[in-house]
Amino acid sequence: MTEISISAAEFGSKECSGIITAISQTFTFAHRAMIKAFRNPESLADVAVMPIMFTLLFAYLFGGAISGSTDAYLPVVIPGILIMTLVTSCGTSGIQIREDMDKSITSRFKSMPVARFAPVAGILIADLVRFAIAGAVVFVAGYAIGYRPEWSMILACILFMMFFAWCLSWLFAFVSISVKSSAMATSAAMMILFPLTFLSNAFVPAETMPSVLQFFVNSINPLTKAVSSVREMLTYGTIDTDFWLSLLGAAAILAVFIPLTLRRYMRKT
């Protein structure tokens, strides 16, 4: 018997190099999330099918009304759809975390020598793959209907948006951990996503809105800056101050919500 306890103790000291272990565990959780996503392709619908639908819908339905023609509207709307798609998929990840929390598998993770934040961080890291898919799908769909952006900026643009969305995903994670059930997490995510994406300059120029709305769109909603900078990058191939401002804003969200989210997660599980 004593033999067994000793071997277990050795097993402990071998992997005691804290932070490295925690990071590798986080990536194992990311791997797990990815296996589950690809095994269940419906779960990728929001990043693979929705962007195509929105691209076509907005371009043909609103193109004429907002910009005079579909072609003229594409440079306006594609950046908007990019941001909207990525931010929407943030909402989904929060729900996944919540669903995991409600399952008994969480008690197994907790009974194992596993870093407390690894399950959350893992799911959010796996999201980067979803964001990349979403971004690529929007560009392909846009290209198919005649969108011709500044190609040199595409990669930088996708990376920028992945980072931006990733920062926001911590906010969504915080919200869905805080609510009572995964059903409530879904509706809470929708309640945040709707005003955030539509009350921005993503689809309609802010100048056409009443002044109260303009104030929200231009001064409060962080998405507006992100959309503007993506437009700038893709249309003119330049990086403007909006780009740096939205990076800064996203980083601020990250700095606030990583500790908040992890603390709440550890307390709730």
Added chain:
Amino acid sequence: MTMNTDGTSAVEVRNLVKTFGGCRAVDGIDFNIPAGTVCCILGPNGAGKTTVISILATLTAPDSGSVKIFGCDVRKDANKVRRLIGLTGQFASIDEGMTAAENLMIFARLLGFSRKGAKERTKELLEEFSLTEVADTTLSEFSGGMRRRLDIAASLITRPPLIFLDEPTTGLDPRTRAQMWHTIRNLVKNGSTILMTTQYLDEADQLADSIVIIDRGRVIANDTPDGLKKSIGSMILRITVKEMTRAEEAAVIIGRSADSAVPFSEACELTAPIDNTGCLARVLAALKDADIELTEINVTRPTLDEVFFALTGGGEESEDR
């Protein structure tokens, strides 16, 4: 089953208390489990079994009292404790969306195995639990028994010296239940200490070296199966006396020949704990000598209710919970 005699305690619980809201789910519990033995916590639904397990497995912090797992305190040395235990909860804690092999791989990787090491351990465990053929099947196609086996396999990856099984056979059909018993016996043979909870007396009798019976958060008995049987009888004799007027006389006779506390009487029905067939024969012979006629004789294993009755000496109290 051989008791380990080197005196190491796998589990030491002292005056454990946990309150949820106003309810004292665990109300001052003490027990010890020697290393290498099986301990069954027995009790009805809501007795506090699962709460005890989750405190021991570091999932829930106790309000007061101390718990030591191989000498490590569950509060101060939680991470050390986590390396010494494997937990199989009441509800399957494995991933529905993945295959059996993927599940084990992920857990093994989380526990610090290299990719190659995790693969080997996964293969071993799948073989050990006869799951090799369904290694690449998604869990949604698994039967209840397969799921339970995989669930246990997942808690054995590091060969932990202490294994918690929370109601491992609840909801299983008799055949799968027997398989589970076999699995548990094998674990003990390989030197593990097991703490399991159950609602079934016969299960505890079959598997345990010691039985802790808890009710409403308190230990009401802590003994070996044999010791418990001595105090409550391994069988329960239930007879119905033909003439109600002689029931009391019969009760005295039974009490004397069964050498137990005065059996309780409910109209013409009398119940008494019995240790062996010799005792049964003595009771029946004594009744015949006294010329008391019976209309019905039943010998059954004691139910959990009867154990509680025998141990607490009053049925009323434990019913209106």
